[in-house]
Amino acid sequence: MSDKATLEINGQKHEFPLVTGTENEVAINIKTLRGVTGGVTTIDPGYKNTGSCESAITFLDGEKGILRYRGYSIEELAEKADFLEVAYLLIFGELPTSEKLEQFHSDIKKHAVVDDDVKKILDAFPKAAHPMGVLASLTSALTAFNPTSVNVDSEEEMYNAIVRILGKFPILVAWTMRKKHGMPLDYGSSSLGYVENILQMMFKRPDEDYVQNPILVNALDKLLILHADHEQNCSTSTVRIVGSSHAGLFASLSSGISALWGPLHGGANQAVLEMLEGIKEDGGDTKKYMAKAKDKSDPFRLMGFGHRVYKNFDPRAKIIKVAADEVLADLGVEDPILDIAKGLEKEALEDSYFVDRKLYPNVDFYSGIIYRAMGIPTEMFTVMFALGRLPGWISQWREMRLRKEPIGRPRQIYIGETHRPFKDINNR
Ligand code: SDX
Numbered sequence: 219m220s221d222k223a224t225l226e227i228n229g230q231k232h233e234f235p236l237v238t239g240t241e242n243e244v245a246i247n248i249k250t251l252r253g254v255t256g257g258v259t260t261i262d263p264g265y266k267n268t269g270s271c272e273s274a275i276t277f278l279d280g281e282k283g284i285l286r287y288r289g290y291s292i293e294e295l296a297e298k299a300d301f302l303e304v305a306y307l308l309i310f311g312e313l314p315t316s317e318k319l320e321q322f323h324s325d326i327k328k329h330a331v332v333d334d335d336v337k338k339i340l341d342a343f344p345k346a347a348h349p350m351g352v353l354a355s356l357t358s359a360l361t362a363f364n365p366t367s368v369n370v371d372s373e374e375e376m377y378n379a380i381v382r383i384l385g386k387f388p389i390l391v392a393w394t395m396r397k398k399h400g401m402p403l404d405y406g407s408s409s410l411g412y413v414e415n416i417l418q419m420m421f422k423r424p425d426e427d428y429v430q431n432p433i434l435v436n437a438l439d440k441l442l443i444l445h446a447d448h449e450q451n452c453s454t455s456t457v458r459i460v461g462s463s464h465a466g467l468f469a470s471l472s473s474g475i476s477a478l479w480g481p482l483h484g485g486a487n488q489a490v491l492e493m494l495e496g497i498k499e500d501g502g503d504t505k506k507y508m509a510k511a512k513d514k515s516d517p518f519r520l521m522g523f524g525h526r527v528y529k530n531f532d533p534r535a536k537i538i539k540v541a542a543d544e545v546l547a548d549l550g551v552e553d554p555i556l557d558i559a560k561g562l563e564k565e566a567l568e569d570s571y572f573v574d575r576k577l578y579p580n581v582d583f584y585s586g587i588i589y590r591a592m593g594i595p596t597e598m599f600t601v602m603f604a605l606g607r608l609p610g611w612i613s614q615w616r617e618m619r620l621r622k623e624p625i626g627r628p629r630q631i632y633i634g635e636t637h638r639p640f641k642d643i644n645n646r
Contacts, residue, residue, distance in 0.1 A: 219244070227255055241277055245269050252629075259629045266526070269450075271458065271623060275308060275613050276449040280527035285534065287447055288312070296537050301442040302326075302412045305609035308447050309380060309616060322381070327408045329385030330415075332393075333363040340397050349394045349601045350479040356390045357383075358472035368466035376619065379467045380612055387471075388412075391605050392419035395598050413439045416605070421593065433548040434592050438602075440541055441585060444534040445603050447610025451526075453477035453484065454607075454614050459626035461615045474611045475604050481521070484603040486582035487589070490522035491596050494555045497562070502554075504562045512571045522583030523566060529576035538584040542591075551591045559587060 222233045223246045232254050237245045252259055262268040277286045285292040288307050295304055299313070306314040306322050314322060339359050343352050360383070361368055367379035393403045402424050406415035414430050417438060422428035448454065457474035461467070478484035497507050511520040525532055546553055563579055566572040586599050594602060 225251075225255075227258055230255070237272070239272070241279070259631070261631055264526075265455075270455060270626070271450065271618065271621075273449065273614065273617060274311070275617060276447045276610070278449055278527050280525070280529050283528060283530035283533050283536075285448070292444065292533050293537065296440050296443050299443065300411075300413070301439045301446070301606075304443045304446050305384065305612075308609045308613040323412060325377075325381040326385045326412070329382040330389065330408065331405065332360075332386050332389045336360075336363065336390075337393070337403055340393055340403070343397070345398055345400075347398075348479075349398065349598055350475060350485070350604070352394045352397070353390055353601055353604060354472045354475040354479070356394070357387070357475060358469055360386060360390075361466050361468045364468070367468060369464075370467065370619070373620070376467075376616060380616070383468060383471065383612070384608070387608055388416045388419060388605065391601055392416065394601060395420055395595070398595070398597070411435070413442065433545060437541060437545045437588055437592060441538070441588060441602065442606035444537060444581060445585075445606025445610075447607070447613060449527075450614075451483070452480070454611055457611045457615050458618045458623075461618055462623055462626040464625075467612070467615060470615050471608070471611055474607070478604055478607065479600060484582070484600045484607070486521050486580070487586045487599040487603055488596050490559075490582050491555070491586040491590065491599065493521045494558050494562075497558055498554060502558055502561075504558065504565055507562070508565055508569060512569075520562070520566060520572075520577070522579055523572065524575070524577040525580045528578060528580065531578045532580040534581040535579040535583055538581065538588065539579070542584045542587045545588050546591050549591055553587060553591060555590070556587050559584060 219236070219238075221236050223236055225232045225234065232251075234251065235247045237247050239245075248260060260268070275288060277289075278284065287295060287304060288311055290299075290307065290313070295307075299307075302323055303314060303319055306319060336356060336359060339356060340352065343355075364379075364382055366375070367382055370376045370379050389405065392406075396403055404419070404422065404424070406419040406422075408415075410418060410430075414435055417430065417434055418428045450458075453474040456477040457470045460473040461470040465473075481489045493507070497504055500506065507518070507520070510516045510518040511523075542556060545551075546556060563583070566577065566579075571577075582603075585603075586596065589599050589602055590596065
C-alpha cells in the first residue's frame, strides 16, 4: 500500500501521509489539510470515520469481535486476572509483578478515606436523585478536598492523583447507593481485597458482620474487568478532551461519568432491564417490541443491541452471557428476565433488520441481569459501569497528558445566517 493519500480539490492535488498502526489500521494524517487547501476541513458527525488520537492502550476489531487491553485478550484477562491487576495493566502498560501489585494496592489503601464534609454534599441531594448525577458531582467535588491532584505535570504527581481516586471512588459509589437506601455511610476494611472491600462497603448492614460470598466477588471482579476500557468511546473521548484543557483528573473523570450516563452509552444497562421488565409486564410479547425497534416512526430501540464499532458479537457480551447463567445458578436465582433476554436475542439474530444492520447484543445486554442477581438496584447499574471504566478513563487521560496532546478543539461548517445589520426592536 502507498504511504500517501492524494486529495484533489478544485483541480489542485494534495498529498497526505498515511499512518499505520501495529494492528495495520490505516489513517490519513490530515493535520496540514486546512493550511495547504486554504481553509478546507473535514466533517464527520459522530466521528464515525475520524480518529482523535494514537493510543497504545486498547485495541478493538469490530468486524472480528476482538478486544485487547495492552495486547492481552479480554477472554484471558477475564478468566485469569483480577480487576486491580487489569487496572495496573491499563494505566502503566504491563501486568504487574506481585510486589508491584501489592505496592499499588497499598498506595491505594492509603487514600481509601473521604473527607467527612463530602457527606454534607451527599446529604444535600434528594433521595430521588439519579446516582450517576450524584456520583459525577461528588467526583468533581473531590478536587476541592485534594487540590494537589489538579495540576499534575510530573509522573509522580500523576501517580498520587491516580491512587487517590482509585482509593476514594469506590467509597463514593458505595455511599451513593447507601444514601439512597437510608443506610449509614461507612467504610470497608483495609484488610480486604479491592473488590471484596467494594462489596462490603456497598452491602454491609450496620447490625451484622458482612460475610463475603466468593460468587459475588468473582462475578463483580469479572464485570469490572469487562468494563475497564474500550478505546475512544463517548465517555473516554469526553475525559480526554476535558483533560486536554489541563483540567484536573477528577474534573475530567466527572465529565466522563456524565457522558456515560446517557441511555445510548453506559445508561443502556439500566435501560435494558427497564425494557425487559416492560416486556415481562406486557406478557412477554417480544415480537411486539421487535416490531417497535424496527419501526422508524417509533423512537424505541432494542436497548443493549448494536454498537458503533462491533459489527459482530461484542466479545464482552459473550462472556457476560455465560457468567449470567453461572451466577444465577450459583446463587440459586430463577430470573424470568434472563429467559426473555435470551428469547429476544434469538429473535433478533434471526431477523433480517438486525442481521442486515449487524446489530448484536453488546456489553449492556446481559450485565444488568447479573447486577440484579447480586442485589444491586437497577438505578445503580450505570454507576457499576463507571466503577469498572475508571481505570480505562485514568489510563487514557494519563496517556493523553504524557503524550502532551494539544487541546481538543474541532472545527465546524457554519450553516447559519450570513451577515445582516442590527434591527431596532421597533422594526422587528
Ligand atoms: C456502550 O462506543 C463504545 O465502545 C461504547 C461501549 C463502551 O464500552 O464504552 O461499548 C458501551 O455504550 C454500548 C452501547 C450501549 N447502547 C445501547 O445498547 C443503546 C441501543 N443501541 C443504539 O442506540 C446504537 O446501536 C448505538 C448508539 C449503540 C450505536 O449507534 P450508531 O453506531 O450511531 O448506529 P446508528 O444509530 O447509525 O444505527 C445504524 C442503523 C440505524 O438504522 P437505519 O437508519 O440504517 O435504518 O441501525 C439501527 C439504526 O436505527 N439501530 C437500531 C439499534 N441500533 C442501531 N435499531 C434498533 N435497535 C437498536 N438498538
